[in-house]
Amino acid sequence: MSEGNFSEWLRARCEPTWTEVVTHPFAEAITKGTVPDDDMRRYLSQDYQFVDTFTALLGAAVACADSFEARVPYGRFLGQVATTEEKTYFHRALDALGAGTGATVLEPVTEDFRTLMDEARTSQDYVLIVAVLCVAEWTYLGWASRATQPYPDNFVHREWIELHEGPEFRQWVDFLRGELDRLGPGLDEDHRQEVLSVFHRAVELEKRFFDMARG
Numbered sequence: 184m185s186e187g188n189f190s191e192w193l194r195a196r197c198e199p200t201w202t203e204v205v206t207h208p209f210a211e212a213i214t215k216g217t218v219p220d221d222d223m224r225r226y227l228s229q230d231y232q233f234v235d236t237f238t239a240l241l242g243a244a245v246a247c248a249d250s251f252e253a254r255v256p257y258g259r260f261l262g263q264v265a266t267t268e269e270k271t272y273f274h275r276a277l278d279a280l281g282a283g284t285g286a287t288v289l290e291p292v293t294e295d296f297r298t299l300m301d302e303a304r305t306s307q308d309y310v311l312i313v314a315v316l317c318v319a320e321w322t323y324l325g326w327a328s329r330a331t332q333p334y335p336d337n338f339v340h341r342e343w344i345e346l347h348e349g350p351e352f353r354q355w356v357d358f359l360r361g362e363l364d365r366l367g368p369g370l371d372e373d374h375r376q377e378v379l380s381v382f383h384r385a386v387e388l389e390k391r392f393f394d395m396a397r398g
């Protein structure tokens with residue numbers, strides 16, 4: 184591993200799955216606005232359950248970060264997720280698709296993803312928490328930044344792209360990568376392998392999540 188490039192080292196170790204995620208046919212169909220309503224409903228209903236656990240993991244990042252400087256961006260992002268587009272998006276999109284945000288039977292991949300996030304959260308090991316957050320955000324920046332203008336007219340597709348690209352989201356992903364890059368060099372070999380294992384499981388789950396959404 185080269186100094187200060189832990190995030191890129193982790194990502195490269197997850198090929199070819201990483202590229203399969205960011206070029207996944209389901210993600211590509213979102214960017215083109217061609218996902219059938221039934222598939223989009225299944226995907227967003229499951230993702231709403233995902234985002235709930237993800238939000239709890241953000242709280243763990245606030246609690247477990249090793250400095251005040253590191254806690255602040257999580258707190259800021261948490262406030263955004265909880266209060267802005269993200270929340271109203273799910274309600275508006277699921278409403279438009281004829282589904283609610285209420286009880287949903289979890290697909291196996293959603294269960295498995297929530298288990299991984301809960302493991303990271305309860306480990307209270309900051310670098311493991313960052314690894315899971317970083318995969319979730321970086322892969323989403325990956326597929327969304329492949330979208331070309333004009334974005335789809337359908338707001339369910341268009342806003343889901345817009346939420347995952349743009350300068351602010353890019354900055355957030357850069358922050359998460361920067362945390363891994365900062366922490367990587369100080370880890371012993373066992374700990375580094377543990378981070379890789381968690382990172383790899385998360386990348387595999389992102390792929391399974393898109394596979395599930397495709398029906």
Ligand SMILES: Cc1ncc(C[n+]2csc(CCO)c2C)c(N)n1
Nearest residue numbers: 230233234237264269319320323392
């Ligand atoms: C399976 C899955 N993986 C990653 C994301 C990306 N993501 C999760 S929470 C969040 C913050 C607000 O957008 C973002 C970008 C997702 N939605 N679903």
